[in-house]
Amino acid sequence: MITNSKIRFNQHAFFSATLPVKISDAQIKRHINDQHVRQLKDVRCPLYLRFNASRTGGTWWFYRYEAGKQYPYRITKYPGTQAKDIMDVVSAVSVQIAKGKAIECNRFETVDQLVDWHVQRQYTLKRSTKERxxxxxxxxxxxxxxxxxxxxxxxxxxxxxxxxxxxxMFEQGYSVSYVRANFFLLKTAFSIARRLKYITTNPLS
Known part of the structure; x- marks a missing residue:
């Protein structure tokens, strides 16, 4: 028996929690505020960008499939790592996975956070003079x-x-030795953070 009752469709059924795209910075900006999209899946490899609850950023996840099982790796965060740089990270992570090494998510998102950590670490270690x-x-x-x-x-x-x-710094009249010291401070901070696996790649290496 056919009735005249209206059929109601769930409007949310037409939205996917996981959206397959070729991930780019433009695609991220297009979907980051769309509450119906929980994460973006890159069509080129098992890479996902999972948005956080506040939609201000997210976490990059890389998956490895073996013997019918999937193994997730949290590799870094967005916007700390942009889409234009993520494939370099994926390449480095793939090498680490192949060698059986542990994968760590970036502890820092910005340069000043990393340098501040490095300075505070030197104070904590107490291996240098107070003057230094x-x-x-x-x-x-x-x-x-x-x-x-x-x-x-x-x-x-x-x-x-x-x-x-x-x-x-040169334009402001600082000496060559002082400018060089600032550069090596920055380079050393990145090198130590990478060695301790607080960052996934060292862009200054």
């Missing part, structure tokens, strides 16, 4: 941390260091 620690802090806060405040770790490279740190 004070010099380290006096370089980090007004120069390195200030100039690269909010800059994503994967956005830093030697060209940006030259234009944002080295050239401006």
């Amino acid at each position: 620690l004070n010099n380290l802090k006096s370089m980090a806060e007004p120069h390195v941390m200030s100039l690269f405040h909010g800059v994503a770790i994967m956005d830093i490279d030697h060209q940006k260091i030259d234009s944002a740190l080295i050239q401006p």
Whole structure:
């Protein structure tokens, strides 16, 4: 028996919690505020960007499939690592997985966070003189941390260091040795963070 009752469709059924796309920064901006999309899946490889609850960023996940099972790896965060850089991270992570090494998510998202951690770590270790620690802090806060405040770790490279740190310091009259010391402070911070697996890749290596 056919009735005249209206059929109601669930409007949410037409939205996918996981959206397969070729992940790009443009695609992320297009979908990050769409509450119906929980995560983006890259069509090129088993890579996912899972948005956080506040929709301000998310976490990059890489999956390995073996013997019918899937193994998830949390590799880094967005926007700390942008879509334009994520494939470099995936390549590095794939090598680590193949070698059976543990995968860690980036502990830091920005350059100033990483440098601040490095300076505080030197104070905690107490392996340097008080004078050297004070010099380290006096370089980090007004120069390195200030100039690269909010800059994503994967956005830093030697060209940006030259234009944002080295050239401006020379123009302000700082000596060659002092400018070099600031550069090595930054490079050392990245090197130690990578060795301790607090970042997945070192863009300054």
